[in-house]
Amino acid sequence: MSREFHxxxxxxxxxxxxxxxxxxxxxAEAEEAxxxxxxxxxxxxxxxxxxxARVMQEVRQHAAARRVRANTDPVLWRWLTAPSVPPWVxxxxxxxxxxxxxxxxxxxxxxxxxxxxATAVAPExxxxxxxxxxAAAKRVTLAGTFNRWDAGATxxxxxxxxxxxxVTLGLPVGQHQYAFVVDGQRWVVDPAAPxxxxxxxxxxxxxxxxxxxxxxx
Amino acid sequence: MERTAVGPPDGVIVQAxxxxxxxxxxxxxxxxxxxxxxxxxxxxxxxxxAEDAVQDxxxxxxxxxxRCRDPNNFAGxxxxxxxxxxxxxxxxxxxxxxxxxxxxxxxxxxxxxSLERSERGRGIERALQTLTPExxxxxxxxxxxxxxxxxxxxxxxxxxxxxxxxxxRAYDRLRELLEEMQ
Amino acid sequence: MTRPASLLALAMLLAPHxxxxxxxxxxxxxxxxxxLAAAVTALLDSAALHGLPGAPLVDKAxxxxxxGAPTDRILVAVRTVFDQLDAVATVLAETGNAGADAVEAGSxxxxxxxxxxxxxxxxxxxxxxxxxxxxxLVAGTLAALGVPRAETVxxxxxxxxxxxxxxxxxxxxxQVQAAxxxxxxxxxxxxxxxxxxxxxxxxxxxGRGRGQGNPHKP
Numbered sequence: 001m002s003r004e005f006h007x008x009x010x011x012x013x014x015x016x017x018x019x020x021x022x023x024x025x026x027x028a029e030a031e032e033a034x035x036x037x038x039x040x041x042x043x044x045x046x047x048x049x050x051x052x053a054r055v056m057q058e059v060r061q062h063a064a065a066r067r068v069r070a071n072t073d074p075v076l077w078r079w080l081t082a083p084s085v086p087p088w089v090x091x092x093x094x095x096x097x098x099x100x101x102x103x104x105x106x107x108x109x110x111x112x113x114x115x116x117x118a119t120a121v122a123p124e125x126x127x128x129x130x131x132x133x134x135a136a137a138k139r140v141t142l143a144g145t146f147n148r149w150d151a152g153a154t155x156x157x158x159x160x161x162x163x164x165x166x167v168t169l170g171l172p173v174g175q176h177q178y179a180f181v182v183d184g185q186r187w188v189v190d191p192a193a194p195x196x197x198x199x200x201x202x203x204x205x206x207x208x209x210x211x212x213x214x215x216x217x
Numbered sequence: 218m219e220r221t222a223v224g225p226p227d228g229v230i231v232q233a234x235x236x237x238x239x240x241x242x243x244x245x246x247x248x249x250x251x252x253x254x255x256x257x258x259x260x261x262x263x264x265x266x267a268e269d270a271v272q273d274x275x276x277x278x279x280x281x282x283x284r285c286r287d288p289n290n291f292a293g294x295x296x297x298x299x300x301x302x303x304x305x306x307x308x309x310x311x312x313x314x315x316x317x318x319x320x321x322x323x324x325x326x327x328x329x330x331s332l333e334r335s336e337r338g339r340g341i342e343r344a345l346q347t348l349t350p351e352x353x354x355x356x357x358x359x360x361x362x363x364x365x366x367x368x369x370x371x372x373x374x375x376x377x378x379x380x381x382x383x384x385x386r387a388y389d390r391l392r393e394l395l396e397e398m399q
Numbered sequence: 400m401t402r403p404a405s406l407l408a409l410a411m412l413l414a415p416h417x418x419x420x421x422x423x424x425x426x427x428x429x430x431x432x433x434x435l436a437a438a439v440t441a442l443l444d445s446a447a448l449h450g451l452p453g454a455p456l457v458d459k460a461x462x463x464x465x466x467g468a469p470t471d472r473i474l475v476a477v478r479t480v481f482d483q484l485d486a487v488a489t490v491l492a493e494t495g496n497a498g499a500d501a502v503e504a505g506s507x508x509x510x511x512x513x514x515x516x517x518x519x520x521x522x523x524x525x526x527x528x529x530x531x532x533x534x535x536l537v538a539g540t541l542a543a544l545g546v547p548r549a550e551t552v553x554x555x556x557x558x559x560x561x562x563x564x565x566x567x568x569x570x571x572x573x574q575v576q577a578a579x580x581x582x583x584x585x586x587x588x589x590x591x592x593x594x595x596x597x598x599x600x601x602x603x604x605x606g607r608g609r610g611q612g613n614p615h616k617p
Contacts, residue, residue: 055246200473
């Protein structure tokens with residue numbers, strides 16, 4: 001049967017309490033624990049003197065191989081290895097180059113909330129209209145991945161007196177998660193959209209946008 | 218051996234290397250090759266394995282130098298690469314690692330008390346190698362490298378609560394293993 | 400080397416962390432607490448090392464703060480996203496589809512309930528006309544609508560194999576939702592569409608299916 005240290009002794013080991021603060025019945029256990037830690041070998045470790053030479057030999061080989069590749073396509077290689085280019089930008093640009101060949105057309109007529117875009121915000125964007133019915137609300141905003149979850153950045157406009165709130169945004173290609181924020185406090189999913197768990201005990205609504213094909217959902 | 222960095226800041230060296238001056242990388246190698254030697258040795262249970270891991274991690278750090286987001290903190294970034302390497306090594310080899318790297322007590326310290334500490338120390342080393350990599354890491358970083366839970370959490374990207382849970386399991390496991398060895 | 404010197408070296412190493420300055424990613428600065436920013440930035444560094452997209456990690460941290468979640472819970476959620484991206488990147492690398500857009504789409508599909516095995520199956524079916532990123536986006540959306548995993552994978556794969564244009568693949572969630580509005584459960588709606596796609600695949604009498612047949616063959 002395993003013997004566990006008392007929680008107070010563990011706090012002692014963590015440095016969150018002193019030996020003298022422990023009750024008398026735990027003193028022996030605490031001293032055992034302290035002896036355990038005290039016996040640890042904390043001496044430094046130094047590696048062999050040849051480590052630097054071995055590392056630099058490999059590094060020089062890799063550098064030489066890199067120069068060969070760069071000579072094959074110097075412009076592309078420099079751009080791809082430039083420190084300021086995050087790796088995901090490379091993938092996104094490559095994807096956009098392929099998708100740009102797809103012919104643009106408006107969203108499906110069966111989708112009641114899609115808006116046929118007259119002009120796009122950017123070549124890789126699609127206009128999407130968000131609608132929420134909230135008759136009693138005084139203020140409705142939209143927060144999501146497209147506005148860095150800023151609950152104050154994207155207010156909806158109230159249309160008429162029926163309690164319908166709307167906003168139209170140009171969204172970049174990809175999938176976006178969002179929710180409506182009612183009166184600055186209540187996070188509400190879009191009843192017309194699919195949802196996923198948000199990892200905080202709630203749900204997020206999802207809109208997927210594909211270039212040339214409009215809003216997927 | 219003095220470990221405080223002398224010479225240009227890491228960021229300057231990194232930029233020089235990225236600009237094509239490969240030999241400058243040796244400066245970073247000399248600065249950091251032993252910085253995490255103790256951590257890697259305790260994680261892998263062997264000085265030889267640790268040296269291999271550090272060599273491999275230093276080469277990988279060169280290969281991926283363009284991705285270092287904060288060149289002035291090359292050490293922290295290199296630590297992540299080494300950490301990944303140590304964890305990958307442990308996943309590949311789940312068997313108990315030999316303690317070929319634990320140095321003996323120097324002759325002038327060979328008192329009875331120090332021999333007893335040494336024996337207990339070897340026992341702890343053996344027990345450490347049977348912990349999970351996550352448990353062993355938090356134990357080494359807190360009790361050997363003397364970092365706080367908050368510092369460790371910021372370094373490895375987890376919560377203080379998760380670290381404490383791992384640590385407390387490590388304490389119990391160590392106690393259990395040491396009692397079995399007696 | 401003496402311990403004081405070692406501790407000094409470590410303190411210097413961690414000085415940026417201790418001060419909480421100059422170490423947090425710019426997208427987090429001013430929006431999240433310093434301790435959370437430091438931990439998420441460490442994960443961003445790990446993501447960069449693994450070639451994983453970092454934007455989903457930043458998004459999840461900002462979302463958690465916006466929703467008032469405790470710091471520990473936010474970090475767990477960000478860590479979950481990291482683990483999903485890592486798992487998806489691993490399986491996609493095996494299928495040759497490990498671009499950042501495919502990894503993000505796969506991570507979304509996983510958040511919607513698909514497994515890495517499902518994602519691998521879909522990615523292996525993807526082709527030049529039906530990229531993995533698009534297929535995974537559609538699959539994730541179907542799953543988010545409530546279509547069970549098996550029916551989701553079957554429908555996406557059947558549609559790709561049928562050779563229909565990518566627009567047909569992308570319109571699947573809308574078609575499923577329309578069927579659901581008509582009273583059909585998600586699984587049945589998806590299964591019906593999959594059968595239709597498979598029928599398009601199956602060789603039939605001359606003049607039907609994908610090929611026209613050989614007019615000279617008796």
